[in-house]
Amino acid sequence: MMKWSQIPLGVLQTNCYIVESPDKSCLIFDPGSEGKKLIKWLTKRELKPIAIFLTHAHFDHIGAVDEVRDYYRIPVYIHEEEEDWLIDPALNGSKFFKMQELIKMKKADYTLKKEETITIEDFTFSIFETPGHSPGSVSYFFEAEGFVISGDALFQNSIGRTDLPGGNHKQLIKSIHEKLLFLPEETVVLSGHGPVTTIGEEMDSNPFLNGF
Structure with a gap:
């Protein structure tokens, strides 16, 4: 059975997630910062990363991508809409946050172009555009x-901000309702920031989703 771990990283405490299989191989989602800390965490548990997947390319989700990718020599996946964001501080937002150094990573190895279910070694999961x-x-x-x-689509009792370049509040609400809230209510939601929640919990109590 696969299991997951949540590792908050960086000044903004962005949640990186590690999904591991019984044989200790793992996928890394959103290594946002503190690459050495993350590598140390993985080494201590004798995990073997095989790929990095990004929910999106804002600076606080991509800051350790190259350090981790180069250390383990593994590929990075991102949606094609944001493939240029990794290399452009203006697009990934790091240019506009004074506390943050400019973030410029190498391009991703693979781009996600559509919604699909994919299998990588022991891992099978579906990709939803949100x-x-x-x-x-x-x-x-x-x-x-x-x-x-x-990622930063849905949080416990909140939703992602939409005032950054490319953000769209109406589109985000639509994404959440059409792609996430149709999932079983017991589905655990691993958000980009903050605590874990469930689909049922957000259907019942998230003030941003009521009255849609």
């Missing part, structure tokens, strides 16, 4: 394990 927070935002649904990695 734009609104950013144009290339995606969520990763592990149906058999009952969790979805939502």
Whole structure:
């Protein structure tokens, strides 16, 4: 059975997620900062990363991409709408946050072009396009394990901000309702910031989703 771990990284405490299989191979989602800390965490647990997947390319989700990618020699996946954001501080937002140094990573090895279910070694999961927070935002649904990695689309009692370049509030609400809230209510939501929640919890109590 696959299991997941949440590792908050960086000044903004962006949640990086590690999904591991029984044989200790793992996927890394959103290594946003503190690459050495993340590598140390993985080494201590004797995990073997095989790929990095990004929910989107804002600076606080991509800051350790190159350090981790180069250390493990693994590929990086991102939605094609944001493939240029990795290399452009103006697009990834780091240019506009004074506390943040400019973030410029190498291009991703692979781009995600559509919604689909993919299998990489022992891992099978579905890719949902959930734009609104950013144009290339995606969520990763592990149906058999009952969790979805939502990035900055959906949080506990909140949703992603939409005032950054490419953000669209109406589109984000639509994405959440059409792509996430149709999932089983017991589905665990692994958000880009803050605590874990469930689809049912957000359907019942998220003030941004009521009255849609």
